[in-house]
Amino acid sequence: MTQSIAWRLQMWHAAILVSVVVGLCTAWFLQARRARLNEIDAELTSAARVLDGSLRGFDLRSFDTTEHPISELLAADDHLRLSLPRELTDQRDNRPAPYFGIWLEDGRQLKSERLPEGFSLESSLSQPEAPERHGPNAILREVRIVGPAGSLILVGRDIGREIAELNRLALRIAAFAMLILAAGLCGGWWLARSVLRPIAAMSDAASRFSAADMSPRINVVETESELGQLATILNEAFDRVEQSFDQQRQFAADASHELRTPLAVIQSQIELALKRERTSEEYVKTLTTCSSASERLSDLVESLLTLARLDFSSQPTERVSVRVDLVAARCIDLMRPVAQQAEVNLRSELEPAIVSGDPKQIERVIFNLLKNSVAYNRPHGEVLLSVAVVGPSVELILRDNGIGISEADLAHVAERFYRADKARSRVHGGSGLGLSIAQGIVERHGGTMQIASQLDQGTMVTVHLPLASNRPRDSVKEPVDLISDNSTTARHTGTDPLR
Structure with missing residues (x-):
């Protein structure tokens, strides 16, 4: 189960989705909490600034607080107003009113209002600035500023109501995240199953494809998608296997x-x-x-x-430098008696050309092509064999003005056991394997073979083989003795034609 692609995709999708949703919801909550607390801090700081402004209208250092009581200090100036504005103390929306306290530099309290029960200045000062701390049945948040003459102004209030609102917001965000996760996981599972359903269909078609039944194919709906292209490729592979x-x-x-x-x-x-x-x-x-x-x-x-x-070997059995022109000349000499008997004229135009390959196989290709042109020619016909270097390859062209090949047969002449003229092939002993062998040898040497023909006009076979790099003369392989290589051909040169 855990090894299936659908399961692993779902696990990865779930992990990524949970990480993203939890991260976004956490950031959302923290941002909302920070904004609300910053709003409270701004409110408390504003109140502290009001008190600071009131104190700056009076010179606290002009009094010896050890000789004058605090009450005299407060009564010394009618302009000294040590109280918070009404808009800050108004308990609208059931919001608790702020409390404050003012302490002189020597630590004596100048004034305070609504300080929480059990309030301790030492405990408050031990906390970082603008902390949240728990009092009796309350959550307190305070700000402190330094007033004139080294005085300390502290303003705070109970933020339990705001914390409760933030907790409710956290629950709503968590519920929203759960809905998103549930929808995302269900959607991811459906999407994974939908994406993998074509793969299951491919697997089913491939499992039913066998030597006994090669008809199963994959139904291709979206040919432009990656899976559609894969299905098309597999169907083409099935077609090739069946063929x-x-x-x-x-x-x-x-x-x-x-x-x-x-x-x-x-x-x-x-x-x-x-x-x-x-x-x-x-x-x-x-x-x-x-x-x-x-x-x-x-x-x-x-x-x-x-x-x-040829079917089971990707490379020729031997790789040496071969003079194609010398091999072609040797094949012409061997075929000349047969051509004279058939009243066919053999001509050649041979340029020095070297390829890397198996000399026996190359000679077999040329010799069989020559026999083919002579056997399927007509009296007083002509065969021209040319070898030349064209660019990076050696070009071997065999032209004849024989009986030619019909357009319908031309597409099949390289197929095994195919005979364009079955009656004439029987007379000359043809088996229909020659062109298949020749084409296979040429392809194993990295070359190509093309056949062009017109019925009653003649045939032209063009072979291209890769040109070998220049090598010393003693490394070039001379043409082998075709008679010793194929005794049957020597005894009966009319056999093994290419058609």
């Missing part, structure tokens, strides 16, 4: 079919040969057919293994 599963199923079905065909040929030929005695010529013919089927089976298995390695 990958469909491709894998189709790949497995196609691979099974392709493997079954040569195996069926071998099995049928062997069964026919064993039914009765055959002549040596018939046995040779049967073995030749089985050998061709075996070669096709070997090519298909090798192609499947190559695709598997």
